[in-house]
Amino acid sequence: xxxxxxxxxxxxxGLIFGxxxxxxxxxxxxxxAIAIVAALDSVFGGITSVLNKKxxxxxxxxxxxxxxxxxxxxxxxxxKLNVDIYLAAIVVFVGRMFTNLSIIRRYYIDKWSQKKQxxxxxxxxxxx
Amino acid sequence: MNLKGKxxxxxxxxxxxxxxxxxxxxxxxxVNQTDITSIEIMRESELRSELASWxxxxxxxxxxxxxxxxxxxxxxxxxxDNVKATQLLEEELNQAKTSLGLTDVVxxxxxxxxxxxxxxxxxxSEDDVYDGRINVYDILQLINELKLxxxxxxxxxxxxxxxxxxxxxxxxxxxxxxxxxxxxPYVVKxxxxxxxxxxxxxxxxSGYMDKxxxxxxxxxxxxxxxxxxxxxxxxxxxxxxxxEN
Numbered sequence: 001x002x003x004x005x006x007x008x009x010x011x012x013x014g015l016i017f018g019x020x021x022x023x024x025x026x027x028x029x030x031x032x033a034i035a036i037v038a039a040l041d042s043v044f045g046g047i048t049s050v051l052n053k054k055x056x057x058x059x060x061x062x063x064x065x066x067x068x069x070x071x072x073x074x075x076x077x078x079x080k081l082n083v084d085i086y087l088a089a090i091v092v093f094v095g096r097m098f099t100n101l102s103i104i105r106r107y108y109i110d111k112w113s114q115k116k117q118x119x120x121x122x123x124x125x126x127x128x
Numbered sequence: 129m130n131l132k133g134k135x136x137x138x139x140x141x142x143x144x145x146x147x148x149x150x151x152x153x154x155x156x157x158x159v160n161q162t163d164i165t166s167i168e169i170m171r172e173s174e175l176r177s178e179l180a181s182w183x184x185x186x187x188x189x190x191x192x193x194x195x196x197x198x199x200x201x202x203x204x205x206x207x208x209d210n211v212k213a214t215q216l217l218e219e220e221l222n223q224a225k226t227s228l229g230l231t232d233v234v235x236x237x238x239x240x241x242x243x244x245x246x247x248x249x250x251x252x253s254e255d256d257v258y259d260g261r262i263n264v265y266d267i268l269q270l271i272n273e274l275k276l277x278x279x280x281x282x283x284x285x286x287x288x289x290x291x292x293x294x295x296x297x298x299x300x301x302x303x304x305x306x307x308x309x310x311x312x313p314y315v316v317k318x319x320x321x322x323x324x325x326x327x328x329x330x331x332x333x334s335g336y337m338d339k340x341x342x343x344x345x346x347x348x349x350x351x352x353x354x355x356x357x358x359x360x361x362x363x364x365x366x367x368x369x370x371x372e373n
Contacts, residue, residue, distance in 0.1 A: 006138040010145030017146070018153025029158045036155060039148050057137055064144055082172060 031072045034086050038067035041093040044100040051107045067093075229290035229361040233281050237319035237356045238326055240270060242340075243347040244312035252345075260346055262314055264297035270316055270329075271295075273336045277328030279318035281358045285310045286317075288361040306363060322352045 024032055042063040049055045071089045078085030225231050245260030252258050271289060274282055282289040287305045296304045303310055318325055329336045329350050340346050 002134070003138050003141060006142035007145050010142035011149050014146040014149025015153060018150040019157065021150065021154050021157075023158045023161060024154055026158065029155060032151065032155050032158075036148070036152050039151075043144070043148065057140060061140060061144070 030086075031075055034071045034075050034089055035068040037090060037093045038071040039064055041097050041100075042067050044097050044104075048100045048103050051104060228365070229281065229288050230365070232357070232360050233319060234355055234357050235280070235319040236322050236352075236354045237279065237281075237317065238322060238329070239351045239353050239356065240274075240316040240318070240329065241349045241351070242266060242270070242312070242314040242316070245345075245347045249345050258345070262303075262312060262346060264295055264303050266340055266346070267295055267303065267314060267316070270336055270340075273329060274316070274318045274320075274325065277320065277325045279320040279325060281319040283317045283358045285315055286359055288359055290361045292365065293361075317356050317358055319356050319358055326350060326352060 042060065045063065046055065046060040049060070071086070071093075074089055075086040222231070226233065242262045244262055248256070248258035248260065267284065271282055271284075284295075284305055287293075287308055287310070289305070293306050298304050298309075303314075330338070332338060337348060337350060340348050
């Protein structure tokens with residue numbers, strides 16, 4: 001419960017800060033975009049690991065910041081080589097996001113149908 | 129330990145969320161305020177070729193601008209010469225006009241006033257005939273004398289006397305200059321060298337003043353003046369019979 005509150009509070013504060021904060025210099029906005037995608041991907045990965053009861057704080061945090069920094073470096077390298085490396089990063093991150101999302105979806109749908117099943121069983125027992 | 133672990137997780141998640149959302153919205157704001165797409169699509173090589181084409185276009189336009197500027201200079205020169213020629217012609221025209229008497233002029237000179245005199249002077253007896261009227265010959269002689277003395281412009285009662293001017297004596301009574309009747313006093317203005325004009329008129333015994341005042345006992349005065357205004361000859365000067373030879 002506390003966790004949920006913390007997450008919500010963090011989001012709200014982030015919203016307020018982000019909307020009223022200064023603009024990022026235009027040249028860096030490209031790097032920032034790819035970092036955001038990487039961060040989102042690691043968040044979804046974190047949620048999946050929670051569902052699998054394999055959540056590890058260290059892995060989550062290191063993945064969060066590590067992926068972001070790595071993707072920034074790769075984009076910069078790509079610019080220097082005149083090769084759009086960031087495209088590959090986007091494909092990977094968004095692919096993983098879809099995978100994680102489908103796991104979460106399957107988990108909750110299973111859970112919901114399990115609950116439904118249990119309720120029907122209860123009703124059956126009662127009638128019997 | 130458990131509590132501490134949970135607390136750590138909560139705080140860390142909160143911070144992570146905060147950072148993520150904040151950065152996301154900052155990015156939204158940035159993208160909203162800069163039109164990235166068109167420039168972002170171009171890569172360095174494309175930019176370079178675009179730049180090269182713009183440069184060559186610019187150079188072409190520069191050349192054209194220079195050409196046009198040169199042409200403008202030429203036209204300016206042409207018009208300048210034209211203007212000079214027109215100015216010269218205008219100057220000549222003005223000089224000719226002035227010499228003919230077609231312009232108002234001003235300058236130093238003399239003013240001769242002739243007046244009809246009714247009363248004879250004292251030493252005339254009743255029998256002597258006295259005609260104190262100024263007649264046309266007096267005026268004609270005066271004008272001739274003034275011309276002889278170098279007058280450059282002459283007017284009688286503010287009527288300009290030019291080459292063409294006729295002075296007529298109607299019925300032996302009226303003097304008519306170029307069709308305009310004039311009467312006493314006759315103010316003859318002449319622009320020229322004051323000394324020459326005055327001395328030409330005031331010569332003893334043979335000068336005009338002596339003859340008209342002393343010989344005929346008429347009323348006449350000569351006065352030097354510095355700023356004599358003489359108006360232009362304002363009638364038409366058409367020629368029907370003369371032709372260029």
